[in-house]
Amino acid sequence: MDSRKVQPWRLWVGVAVCLIFSLSNARRVAAQQDENRIRDHLYAVHMFSETEAWAVGSFGAIYHSKDGGKQWTKQDGKVIETLYGVRFVTEKEGWISGKSGLILHSTDGGATWEKQVSGTTHHLFNLAFLDTQRGVAVGDFGTI
Secondary structure (H helix, E strand, C coil): CCCCCCCHHHHHHHHHHHHHHHHHHHHHHHHHHHHCCCCCCEEEEEECCCCCEEEEEHHHCEEEECCCCCCCEEECCCCCCCEEEEEECCCCCEEEEEHHHCEEEECCCCCCCEEECCCCCCCEEEEEECCCCCEEEEEHHHCC
């Protein structure tokens, strides 16, 4: 028997080992990607700078990115209402608008959020600001 000839059963064992390793590695990568996946419906995003971004959506979802959107960290706004708009005017000060006239305000870069009185029960879909003192929200039924 020629010693350089590969026996068929060894070839199949090698293929099987490679296949098992590939599948287990693929499952591990898929599980890791699934862990990082955002499952909330998102309705608005605001890029404050080239690297910093905010996104908001269903069930009070607030997400923050410090790397241009590659990774997102979920923030706790302590609300379950749908959030429709988000704006930051400085690195520390921002607002979020939402369902039934909800307005959230942060003065610490989104670490905490406080409810503010909007004067309406209509959904507020978007926000715009000139500075930290002057802004406007718009929403259902012509609400400004």
